[in-house]
Amino acid sequence: MNATIETILNHKSIRKFKEKKLTDQQIETLVKSAQAASTSSYIQAYSIIGVKDEQKKEQLAEIAGGQSYVANNGHFFVFCADLYRHEKIGEWESGDVIPSIESTEKFMVALIDAALAAQNAAVAAESMGLGICYIGGIRNDLYAVSELLNLPERVVPLFGLAVGYPDKETDVKPRLPYRHVYHEDSYQSQEVEMKKELDEYNEIVSSYYKERTNGKRSDSWTGQMAKMLTNRHRMYMKEFVEGKGFNKR
Amino acid sequence: MNATIETILNHKSIRKFKEKKLTDQQIETLVKSAQAASTSSYIQAYSIIGVKDEQKKEQLAEIAGGQSYVANNGHFFVFCADLYRHEKIGEWESGDVIPSIESTEKFMVALIDAALAAQNAAVAAESMGLGICYIGGIRNDLYAVSELLNLPERVVPLFGLAVGYPDKETDVKPRLPYRHVYHEDSYQSQEVEMKKELDEYNEIVSSYYKERTNGKRSDSWTGQMAKMLTNRHRMYMKEFVEGKGFNKR
Known part of the structure; x- marks a missing residue:
């Protein structure tokens, strides 16, 4: 390397x-x-x-x-x-x-x-x-x-x-599983497989947080994402960028 | 370096x-x-x-x-x-x-x-x-x-x-003048200054093309940009990305 x-x-x-x-x-x-x-x-x-x-x-x-x-x-x-x-x-x-x-x-x-x-x-x-x-x-x-x-x-x-x-x-934060992000020739979108990969990833992310907070934070990646995305954040953006003359047509 | x-x-x-x-x-x-x-x-x-x-x-x-x-x-x-x-x-x-x-x-x-x-x-x-x-x-x-x-x-x-x-x-292609891209504390948008900088840049870009085509290609950067942007390219994009569920609201 x-x-x-x-x-x-x-x-x-x-x-x-x-x-x-x-x-x-x-x-x-x-x-x-x-x-x-x-x-x-x-x-x-x-x-x-x-x-x-x-x-x-x-x-x-x-x-x-x-x-x-x-x-x-x-x-x-x-x-x-x-x-x-x-x-x-x-x-x-x-x-x-x-x-x-x-x-x-x-x-x-x-x-x-x-x-x-x-x-x-x-x-x-x-x-x-x-x-x-x-x-x-x-x-x-x-x-x-x-x-x-x-x-x-x-x-x-x-x-x-x-x-x-x-x-x-x-510390370096663990990323999504390789096979989850990288696909060859065709996108793999089987839900069962995706769920399994993300369950495994959740355990890695949970351990990462636990180790770094003396067990206080027990957060999964999917839990974090669901929470963040349920929150409607910066919904003014479309209007702002259009107002600046971008993304209009 | x-x-x-x-x-x-x-x-x-x-x-x-x-x-x-x-x-x-x-x-x-x-x-x-x-x-x-x-x-x-x-x-x-x-x-x-x-x-x-x-x-x-x-x-x-x-x-x-x-x-x-x-x-x-x-x-x-x-x-x-x-x-x-x-x-x-x-x-x-x-x-x-x-x-x-x-x-x-x-x-x-x-x-x-x-x-x-x-x-x-x-x-x-x-x-x-x-x-x-x-x-x-x-x-x-x-x-x-x-x-x-x-x-x-x-x-x-x-x-x-x-x-x-x-x-x-x-060869490495010449980029826009440093002061044209990098601003400190406040965007410098004086048109006269911008025009002057781009005129200078046009000469650099023209020389770059001339040297590499035995004088055949004499293209300025602003000329290239005007030509490219006058062409309405990929105007289906808004519909496509919205159809995929992005950029809708």
């Missing part, structure tokens, strides 16, 4: 960082790593906002539900789907790009582009001995995030990425 | 592979690398289909617009947004998960999860000396792809990933 794969397999989210800030050169390395990712038809449909302003970081932490590591870290990035510059290009080159820009296809392209870029930054950071945590919590209120970061139309903030020097290590 | 960052910055899409197939162990390393990526609230909302069947690969190549490297490679993956197992979990645990599963928020989560996973697989592959190419072309006809791979409801194929031993090297 080479060092890169070791880094990748050793990933765990870090939720407590030392006070030390990233240097501008480290930030540049991470952003350039992000930019090196593949991009659909060269579209590069994303932007990255780095937040240094402490007050803005505090506000983002509050939006994310009071996650202190959104404010306290080495650097905080917000990855955004971005077709704003593409709209401008349409104006400059007199092309009717709006129906395309507003399509669900291009919404998907922008999300995938941004996520590929972010994961490059995440892996690059971890290879440098830094820790990372994705922050979906900023999606609690994207109206507020957009105002805070001065985002124009055609830009949708997707998630944050907190990066910094780890102050508290965590 | 460490080896991981070197791998990341050296990325280029490979469109011609040697005939040699990946071993099952290599495939497993790539899938496990994919699974190690961060996942929103532990949801793991994706599946990966590995295609070995030569006939299916030929059909996928045709769907992708006749891209031969979809059929001829070391291995071909299809990454899918997947909330099928989560729907089943709702049934088993008697939770009303459907409104949540059908939300735009969870559509975004599934796309981002799948893309983070894919990029881990891509970086892992490149660290092993393999080449990769993302294949958005499968989105030309996701009805056909879904049938071919036997995908149930709540599963949307997003893109392919061709992996293999490079037979023809390409």
Whole structure:
């Protein structure tokens, strides 16, 4: 196993960082790593906002539900789907790009582009001995995030990425069984088989939590999922992204 | 610069592979690398289909617009947004998960999860000396792809990933100017500044193409974008993803 794969397999989210800030050169390395990712038809449909302003970081932490590591870290990035510059290009080159820009296809392209870029930054950071945590919590209120970061139309903030020097290590969290996620030639959707695999996985996840909480937390994966998904979360999202000019047709 | 960052910055899409197939162990390393990526609230909302069947690969190549490297490679993956197992979990645990599963928020989560996973697989592959190419072309006809791979409801194929031993090297393609993609504390959307940056970028991109085609191709980035976006491409996507039970509310 080479060092890169070791880094990748050793990933765990870090939720407590030392006070030390990233240097501008480290930030540049991470952003350039992000930019090196593949991009659909060269579209590069994303932007990255780095937040240094402490007050803005505090506000983002509050939006994310009071996650202190959104404010306290080495650097905080917000990855955004971005077709704003593409709209401008349409104006400059007199092309009717709006129906395309507003399509669900291009919404998907922008999300995938941004996520590929972010994961490059995440892996690059971890290879440098830094820790990372994705922050979906900023999606609690994207109206507020957009105002805070001065985002124009055609830009949708997707998630944050907190990066910094780890102050508290965590453990690698067990993933779904290999055969449950990876199918060959044809999707295997037999319910009995699926249930059996998930029952086994539940035991692994339960042990993981029990071991780490002195037996206090006994949570299964399916139980966690059912609970989370029963909760109707961020149901304003459709309206928000359409309002920003994405995912409309 | 460490080896991981070197791998990341050296990325280029490979469109011609040697005939040699990946071993099952290599495939497993790539899938496990994919699974190690961060996942929103532990949801793991994706599946990966590995295609070995030569006939299916030929059909996928045709769907992708006749891209031969979809059929001829070391291995071909299809990454899918997947909330099928989560729907089943709702049934088993008697939770009303459907409104949540059908939300735009969870559509975004599934796309981002799948893309983070894919990029881990891509970086892992490149660290092993393999080449990769993302294949958005499968989105030309996701009805056909879904049938071919036997995908149930709540599963949307997003893109392919061709992996293999490079037979023809390409060059690293120049990315958008750093300051155009990376903003600090506030999005910089001054049109004059943007135009200036893109004019400079156009010159870099034009030189890149000219050098590689003996002066035959003189294409600017903004010209390419305007042309691509004027073309209304894959406008069936909204209907397709809604039909699969995503992005509905």
